[in-house]
Amino acid sequence: MAGKSGRTISAVPQKSILKRLLSWEGALVLIFIAVLVMGRIMSPYFTLENVLREMPKYLAEILIVFPMGFVLIMGEIDISVGSIVCLSATVACFAGNAGLPFPLVMLICLLTGLACGLLNGFILTRWPELPPMIVTLGTQIIFRGIAEVTLGSGGSLSYVNSKDLGILSKTLGPFPVAFFAVLIAAAIFIVVLSTSTFGRKLYAIGSNRTAAKYAGIKVSKIRLIVYGLAGLMAGMCALFILTTTFGANTTTGQNYEMDVIAMCVFGGIATTGGKGNLFGALIAGFSIVCLRIALGLINTNPQLILIIIGLLLIISVLISGISQMRGKKLKKKKA
Amino acid sequence: MKAFLRKITGNHEVTLGIILVVLFIVVDILSGFKFHGLENIGDIFKNNALTLIMSLGMLCVLITGGIDISITGTLAFAGMTIGLLQKYNIIHNTLLLFVIAVAIGGACGLINGLIIAKGKVSPIICTLGAMYIYRGLAYVISNNQWASGEDVTSFSKFGNSAGPYIILALAFVIYFVVMKWTPFGRKVYAIGSNREAARISGINVDRVEIAVYTLMGVLAGLAGALSVSIYGSAQPNMQTGKEMDVIAACVIGGVAMSGGRGTVVGTLLGGIFYAVVYKALPLVGLEAIWQNLIKGVIILGVVIINVLTQRAMNRQALARREI
Numbered sequence: 001m002a003g004k005s006g007r008t009i010s011a012v013p014q015k016s017i018l019k020r021l022l023s024w025e026g027a028l029v030l031i032f033i034a035v036l037v038m039g040r041i042m043s044p045y046f047t048l049e050n051v052l053r054e055m056p057k058y059l060a061e062i063l064i065v066f067p068m069g070f071v072l073i074m075g076e077i078d079i080s081v082g083s084i085v086c087l088s089a090t091v092a093c094f095a096g097n098a099g100l101p102f103p104l105v106m107l108i109c110l111l112t113g114l115a116c117g118l119l120n121g122f123i124l125t126r127w128p129e130l131p132p133m134i135v136t137l138g139t140q141i142i143f144r145g146i147a148e149v150t151l152g153s154g155g156s157l158s159y160v161n162s163k164d165l166g167i168l169s170k171t172l173g174p175f176p177v178a179f180f181a182v183l184i185a186a187a188i189f190i191v192v193l194s195t196s197t198f199g200r201k202l203y204a205i206g207s208n209r210t211a212a213k214y215a216g217i218k219v220s221k222i223r224l225i226v227y228g229l230a231g232l233m234a235g236m237c238a239l240f241i242l243t244t245t246f247g248a249n250t251t252t253g254q255n256y257e258m259d260v261i262a263m264c265v266f267g268g269i270a271t272t273g274g275k276g277n278l279f280g281a282l283i284a285g286f287s288i289v290c291l292r293i294a295l296g297l298i299n300t301n302p303q304l305i306l307i308i309i310g311l312l313l314i315i316s317v318l319i320s321g322i323s324q325m326r327g328k329k330l331k332k333k334k335a
Numbered sequence: 336m337k338a339f340l341r342k343i344t345g346n347h348e349v350t351l352g353i354i355l356v357v358l359f360i361v362v363d364i365l366s367g368f369k370f371h372g373l374e375n376i377g378d379i380f381k382n383n384a385l386t387l388i389m390s391l392g393m394l395c396v397l398i399t400g401g402i403d404i405s406i407t408g409t410l411a412f413a414g415m416t417i418g419l420l421q422k423y424n425i426i427h428n429t430l431l432l433f434v435i436a437v438a439i440g441g442a443c444g445l446i447n448g449l450i451i452a453k454g455k456v457s458p459i460i461c462t463l464g465a466m467y468i469y470r471g472l473a474y475v476i477s478n479n480q481w482a483s484g485e486d487v488t489s490f491s492k493f494g495n496s497a498g499p500y501i502i503l504a505l506a507f508v509i510y511f512v513v514m515k516w517t518p519f520g521r522k523v524y525a526i527g528s529n530r531e532a533a534r535i536s537g538i539n540v541d542r543v544e545i546a547v548y549t550l551m552g553v554l555a556g557l558a559g560a561l562s563v564s565i566y567g568s569a570q571p572n573m574q575t576g577k578e579m580d581v582i583a584a585c586v587i588g589g590v591a592m593s594g595g596r597g598t599v600v601g602t603l604l605g606g607i608f609y610a611v612v613y614k615a616l617p618l619v620g621l622e623a624i625w626q627n628l629i630k631g632v633i634i635l636g637v638v639i640i641n642v643l644t645q646r647a648m649n650r651q652a653l654a655r656r657e658i
Contacts (some may be wrong), residue, residue: 076458123635127642133402133459137579138635145628153624195396256577258404258463271457301478303571306471313464314450321455 015130024268024320028283035287039294046297052174054293059178060240062285064260069281071132072264073193075206075273076124076225080136080172081234081260082117083143085253088238090147093157093248102164110235114142117231120215121224128220140257148250156249169243178240181280185233190278202226206273263288263315268320343565347589347641348601356464356607362615375614377500381565383610385410385558385574386416387603390584391510392551394602398527399592401458405447406581407557407574413439414559415473418482421490435559437553441471442566444552446546448545468577475573482569494564502561502658506554511599523547527594583630587637603632609633 039046064081071078092109096102116139123135149167151157160163170177193199201222204212213219234253241252267284269276288309295305363371380387389406396403413436420426423658450461484491493499514520522543525533534540535555563569588605590597609630616625 020629123639127639129642129645130638132581134586134592134638135635137583137586137637138631140579141583141627142631143635145631148624149628153622169380258466262463262467265460271460301475303471303474306467306474306486308471309466310464310469310471313467314456314461317456317460317464318454319452325455 005256008305020109024316025277025280025283028267028280028287030229032283032287032290033310035290035294038193038317039290039297043294043297049174050297051290051293052171052176052179054296055289056169056178056240056287057244058130058292059182060237060244061259062182062257062263062289063065063185063233063237064230064256065263065281065285066185067233068082068257068260068279069189069264069267069269069278070193070202070226071230071278072204072261072271073206073273073276074223075271076132076223076272077261077271078120078132078136078227078230078259079261080116080120080140080143080254081230081237082253082258084113084231085236085238085256085308086248087116087147088112088144088235088250089241089245089248090150090157092238092242093159094150096164097157097160101169102161105159105164106239108240110232112236114228114232116205117228117234118224119228124227125220144250147248147252149210151250156247158247162246165243165246168240177245181236181240185236186282188277190282193278198222198225199216206275208274259288259309262309264314266309266313268316325326341631346605348598351601351604351608355604355611356379357612358608358615362611362618366614366618379607379610379614380503381499381520381612383606384503385562386577386580386584386610387503387606388506388553388646389551389581390560390588390602390606392547392554392600393507393581393585394510394588394599395514395523395547395588396458397545397582398523398594398597400527400530401451401544401547401624402582402592403447403458403462403548404582405443405462405465405469406551406558407471407553407576407578408466409443409552410559410577411473411571411573411575412443412469412476412559412565413437413556414569414573414617415482416569417490417560418487419476420537422480422482422486426487427489429490433560437556440527440552440554440559441549442552444549444555445545447552448548451548452541452544456578462578470524470571470575477569477571482514482551482563484567485568487563487569491564491567494561494567499561499565502557506525506557507599507603512578514599518642520547524595529595540654558595576624583634587634589641 039051064085068078069083088109091112092105095105095108097107100108105146119138120139123132123139141160148155168177172180192200201212201217204215204217205219205222209219237256238248238253242248246251261283262279264276265271266288267276267278267281269281291308295308296302346564359371363369369375389410393403393406416439417436419428420432426432426435444551447462448467450456450465451458454461461506514523522533522538525536526540526543530540562573566573585597586592586605587608588597588601588603590602590605606628612629612633613626616629617623621629
């Protein structure tokens with residue numbers, strides 16, 4: 001894009017290969033490879049087939065990472081997605097058990113998620129002073145509350161026509177369908193974020209909301225869309241959850257929001273907004289999934305994963321914080 | 336009269352207090368005057384002792400503009416540790432066990448504080464990571480074991496005595512005094528209202544922040560010991576997700592998430608508010624499974640009403656200035 005003055009304006013700065021490797025995404029790729037190598041050394045069962053067989057259990061969570069990335073880049077947060085997964089799965093179970101054809105059940109599941117997300121968006125845009133954390137905390141409790149009430153005192157419901165779910169739990173070659181779903185979603189979300197005006201607007205809102213508003217960006221409309229998307233993808237996640245659990249209960253999707261936010265932050269997205277990209281979040285998500293599978297295969301306390309995720313999260317944020325502080329000091333010295 | 340009305344509607348604590356009293360009376364009438372018994376009220380406090388205790392620490396954290404979601408992890412880690420100490424017959428002294436739990440909590444909180452204040456990590460991310468770590472530590476040290484009723488018999492005697500009430504009352508009195516009349520309390524408010532101004536006026540922001548998170552940890556550790564004592568068992572997954580209840584209690588009590596606003600009295604009322612609603616549900620014929628749904632509606636309702644009254648007040652202030 002050469003302007004009148006001949007200056008070129010490019011949103012993507014040119015980087016050498018070395019710089020790319022030293023960037024956070026490069027480091028994440030290395031961490032991902034390290035996880036795979038370590039898994040292979042620690043357990044002889046850490047083979048491609050085993051990993052792919054275990055994968056669907058954890059993959060569905062990654063679907064929510066992308067819209068959550070959008071939310072975080074806007075400088076906001078959505079902690080209701082786990083409950084949306086729970087409610088969508090519950091509704092899908094009821095619809096399926098009522099004898100509706102499976103495509104319709106899928107549609108209902110997705111629409112439930114979308115409706116929940118839009119409700120978040122509506123409340124947040126109708127009363128923009130409200131902090132997203134509190135609103136989504138409220139809806140988190142409400143959505144799971146609705147699921148609890150509909151599930152009744154038993155607290156769980158199994159999907160009777162589990163044959164229907166076969167379409168989603170099939171494998172294409174060695175890869176499960178969920179894997180392709182994640183890749184397709186990743187491609188769409190990454191392209192939208194990095195190349196479309198919509199993506200640029202998200203960064204603008206995240207960097208400076210007031211400036212974005214005066215630059216003519218319809219902030220409320222975009223927020224509504226993003227929260228709707230988060231709900232929609234949570235609904236999709238619920239569909240894939242059903243293929244591994246064959247039912248819904250009151251704890252379905254519990255703590256997913258925290259896992260998903262952790263993946264995003266580990267992937268280099270700043271919760272203060274305006275920074276990060278989804279490619280990093282995707283690799284971070286896969287790293288954590290593979291780490292979970294590896295720890296499940298070696299005979300150790302499976303909860304060790306909690307400590308590892310926590311440490312990775314804090315250390316990754318500390319490193320970027322410290323490097324920023326050093327950068328500022330260097331600038332001061334130069335000046 | 337008009338000034339009186341304005342005073343009532345303008346003050347969140349007074350409004351909440353009036354609503355609470357009305358609610359209490361309505362529920363008491365509906366239940367055939369069985370609700371106001373001392374035992375019932377005691378139950379309300381005891382069943383919510385953990386939320387109430389931790390909401391004090393959360394109050395300070397929220398006033399500085401931060402947030403701490405690692406508290407139930409800390410609670411589980413401290414509670415599990417003292418549970419195991421009793422299970423393996425190492426320590427049975429109630430006081431010593433409380434000290435250990437509080438010390439563990441304090442250490443966890445101190446780490447949070449150091450990372451947030453010195454490492455400039457945003458509070459939600461730091462405590463999100465810490466939540467995983469402390470909860471994970473609770474699982475790892477427990478090694479799939481529980482400390483059950485028989486293991487903690489002598490310890491749970493404390494939970495069934497007047498002990499929890501005394502601790503609760505002491506904590507609230509201390510916090511009320513500290514937040515209102517001591518330099519430390521004022522500094523916390525100052526940081527929340529305007530961090531830069533506080534720094535320039537000579538407040539050591541980092542040190543106050545570290546102290547706030549350490550205190551939060553101390554209270555979480557104390558809540559861990561109380562939890563083991565009151566419920567008579569320790570599991571690594573205890574009180575999962577309760578951190579949101581604590582935050583919700585603060586928010587209902589009028590604490591602003593953006594910092595700088597909130598009081599101890601408001602927090603107490605917020606904590607009791609849905610404790611009363613909980614207790615009232617079966618009396619008005621709703622099953623226990625409706626609890627969460629209603630809790631969520633209350634939270635949303637309160638914050639939306641807050642925004643609406645704030646808008647009305649701003650408009651009034653503007654109108655008065657134009658005259």
